[in-house]
Amino acid sequence: MQTRTLGRNGPQVSALGLGCMGMSEFYGAHDDAESLATFDYAFAHGLNFLDTADMYGSGRNEELVGRALRGRRAGVFLATKFGFVRDPANPQARDLDARPQRVRAACEASLQRLGVTHIDLYYLHRVDPQVPVEDTVGAMADLVRAGKVRCLGLSEVGPETLERATRVHPITALQSEYSLWTRDPENGVLQACERFGVGFVPFSPLGRGFLTGSIRSPEDLAADDFRRNSPRFQGENFQRNLTLADRVRDMARDKGCTPAQLALAWVLAQGEHVVPIPGTRRVGNLADNLGALQVKLTAAELAAINAVFPLNAAAGARYATGMMRLVKT
8 A cells, every 4th residue: 555644744644545424424325334344445455544523423423433443443544523513403504613622522522432542633624713723723732742632633724724723733634625626725725735744635536426427417316415405416517517527537538547546646646745535435436446546647647637627617616605604725
C-alpha cells in the first residue's frame, strides 16, 4: 500500500482512506455484515485510514467502526468528528454546538462507542458560528494533552479560520469536499494547507458516486437517499451533470481504467499532502477505488481533464441551502 504523510512531519497513512458514513446512513439501505466485510478487505490490502463521525447514524457508525477495530486497533489510523447535534425526535434537523464545555463530553462519548482509548485524528465537523474557533480548538488541545486525542483537524473551513486555529494548536488535517465536480478548495484552501503544513483530506472525491457513472437517473437512488434532496441530483442539473460523468467515462476508457479510478487518480495527483477518503460499504467498490493507486496521469492527461472540468463545472449547489450555510471554504 502506498502511503502519504498527513501534515508537515505528521503521521503516515495509507494513500487512500475509507469514508464510513454511508455504512450507517444517508445512502439508502445498509447491511452491517457487508460493511464489516469491506473493513476486512480494507485491512487485508493495507488501507489503514478510517473516517467516521459522531453524527453518522447518530452514533451507530462509530459503534460499527468499533466492531471492525476489535483485535486490530494498533494498525489503524482512526479519525472521527464532533460538532453536530441531532434531535432524536427530528433526525433531519441539524444544530451545532462546539462550546468548549461540550468538547470533552463529545470525545468521551466517541471513545466509548468506538471502544478505544484514544482517537488518532479528532475533527471539528463544522465551525460553530456562535463560538470562536480559537475557543473550540483550545478545548480540543486539552484532549491532546490528556492523551485522549493524538492530532487535531478541521472540516469545511477557509484559509483565515485555518490560520486562526493553527495559532492555538497545530492542525494536522483539513477535510473538505473535493473532486472533479467540486473544486472550490482550489480558491485558497489547498494553498493554505501547503503554507501551514496541513494535510488535505478530500471527502466525496467521486462526486457522491456520480462520477463513477453508476447513477443514470434519480430513480437509481433509494427513496431515503439524501442525494435526492441535493441540487446536483435534481432536474436540469442532473442532466447537465450526467454529461460530465459521461466525459469521465470516455476519458477512463481511453486510459484503460474505470471512471472511479480516473476521478480518484486526478485527486491524488493534486499534491502529496492530499489523502482522499472515498466512502463505500461494498467490497467491489473498494477494490475498484484501490486500483486508482496504479493509475498515473501524465501532464497532458491532467491538462485535458482540467479543460473538461474547470472550476464550477458542475450544475447546482452541493448541498441544500441549510447545509450550505455551514460551508466556509
